[in-house]
Amino acid sequence: MDGEVNETFLTLDGHVELHKYRYLYFVVTLTVYIFIVVANLTIVYVIWMHENLHEPMYVFIAALLLNSVIFSTNIYPKLLSDFLSEKQIISYPACYVQFFLYYCLGASEFSLLAAMAYDRYVSICKPLQYATIMGRTTVSIYLSLAWLVPACLIAVMVVLNVNVKLCKYDINGILCNNSIYGLHCVDSKVQTVFGAVVLVLTLLFPLLFIVFTYTRIFIISYRSSKEVRKKAAQTCLPHLLVLISFSCLCAFDVIIARLGSNLTKVVRLIMTLQAVLYHPLFNPIIYGLKMKEISKQLKRLFSQAKVT
Known part of the structure; x- marks a missing residue:
């Protein structure tokens, strides 16, 4: 690519033997994406349509599944386009949009799981106070915070990084994630410190809260x-x-x-695919099979579909 293009576009250099397997990659990825969208939205539809599932726990599950759909939509259409393109490139602004959504939705996932953990704690450990504590207003506040707080923090990260001078234009990956930091000429202390703060606030704190909450649940249950x-x-x-x-x-x-620089291209690709593939597939399977009420309504839905 010439200098003018390099100033505006980045090359996604993490694909492995794309020229040889592009159509296989495309068919498999398209199949997975369709399954992710259909499976997640089917369970959201079931929760939406049945009033007995309009409880905080199921509302949080629906939010989690919608999160997975948006997360996948941020990644898969671009991947599909790259598989069929001669050049796997992305504009610099579009790269940061993908970066923002990737980490914003990832952080929201932890926040939603923390809200679900608290909901289970109140339900099991304080059943008589459950209706009072987990009212509609409380649930709405938790949902809003789960999306808004990560969005604000990641937005600041993007603002701090977007005008940083680039010395490289080839991303060692198939999407815009942390790999873009390897393009910067100089590491900024402000960005590093703020990145650590964001990591603590969006990942470490919710994770510690979840561990603490479930520990209390298991102690009281025992x-x-x-x-x-x-x-x-x-x-x-x-x-x-x-x-x-x-x-x-x-x-x-x-x-x-x-x-990343110490890993082979194949290893990086496999690890990246695990990060974007398994979880959006895993969510609807787990909640569809393991949550009794959801599983029951899904069976009814599919049996009605067979009859018609």
Whole structure:
């Protein structure tokens, strides 16, 4: 690419043997994307249509699934376009839009999981006060904060980075994530410090809160009746599985940012795909199979579809 283009566009250099497998990549990715959208939105539809599912726990699940759809839509259409293009490039502003949505939605995921953990804590440990504590206003506030706080923090990160001078124009990846920091000529202390603050506020604090909350739930459940322990296991296990899955995939993103230059292109591609592939697929499967009421309504929906 010539100098003028390099000032405006970045090359996504993380694809492996794209010329050889582009149509295979395209078909597999398109299939996965369609499944992600359909599976997540089907469960959201089920929650929306049935009044018995208009409870805080299911509202948070619906928000989490919508998060997955938007997260995937931020990534997959661009990937599909790149698979069929001769040059895998992205404009500098578009790269930061993808960066913003990628980390904003990722941080929102932890916030929503923290809200769900608190909801389960109140439901199991303070059942008589549940209706009072987890009212519609409270749920609306939690949902708003889960999206607005990460959005504001990540927006500041983008503003701090967008005018930084670039010395490279090739991203060692297939999307705009932490890899863009490797393009900067100089590392800014302000950006590094603020990035650490954002990491603590959006990831570490919610994670510690979730661990503390579930620890309290398990302690109280262990001391309670068998019925309480059963309820805790049925409603908390899916959330914990999703939390563990998402935490592991976030760890992949951090590893890519810190050790990307020491990893082969194939390893970086595999780790990136795990970060953007498994979790949006994992969410609807876990909640669709493990949440009793959702599973029951899904079976009814599919049985009606077969009849018609």
